[in-house]
Ligand SMILES: NC(=O)C1=CN([C@@H]2O[C@H](COP(=O)(O)OP(=O)(O)OC[C@H]3O[C@@H](n4cnc5c(N)ncnc54)[C@H](OP(=O)(O)O)[C@@H]3O)[C@@H](O)[C@H]2O)[C@H](O)CC1
């Protein structure tokens with residue numbers, strides 16, 4: 001079944017319905033998202049050290065799941081959070097805690113200098129800073145992190161939407177993450193169809209997260 005491009009509102013309602021009407025849990029959706037993304041990353045960037053940049057919300061939460069699954073694939077992985085971990089909540093906090101108990105390499109970088117020290121020698125950078133919850137211009141360390149990442153020679157992979165891009169309008173902050181590959185969940189986003197977004201998105205892979213077909217049928221573009 002091919003799902004047409006969805007808006008922020010529509011994708012949120014998929015989440016909501018999966019949880020409220022089908023009894024799925026956010027943790028299960030996040031696990032499916034992170035595991036699916038890790039498998040696509042392994043297929044597209046099969047070697048080298050991976051740094052996963054994590055923000056405060058569930059896009060960041062995906063990053064901790066991705067880290068755990070890449071570690072299971074014997075990859076060298078480091079998570080670099082742009083917020084103190086006690087600022088996390090819900091499913092993101094749960095997966096950050098699992099990552100720490102699993103003794104994955106989790107660092108915090110709230111300044112550009114510390115961020116630079118983590119990014120200068122890695123081969124793959126995964127953007128889990130902001131997803132569909134982003135609003136307005138990038139704030140502080142988020143802008144710094146994207147600027148530094150864009151200056152490296154690393155392969156850059158965006159999760160759900162490149163940080164700095166508006167998921168509905170396609171409008172891009174001056175410091176939008178420049179991805180070679182964007183791994184997006186459930187369906188492409190309507191903002192991806194706008195002029196000029198291609199250079200920031202790179203190739204797009206859609207990863208299903210286990211939401212039942214019956215729920216998605218309302219947005220199917222073909223059976
Ligand atoms: N059904 C699905 O597709 C699933 C998607 N998942 C992932 O969840 C994210 C959406 O997560 P959410 O927590 O709603 O939002 P974000 O992670 O994108 O943003 C989180 C917080 O970031 C702050 N924020 C917002 N805009 C900015 C900005 N311009 N600069 C800096 N910080 C910003 C804001 O927090 P504040 O309290 O600081 O205002 C946001 O709350 C989705 O994209 C997927 O990756 C699920 O994992 C599974 C299901």
Ligand SMILES: [K+]
Nearest residue numbers: 127130159161
């Ligand atoms: K992102």
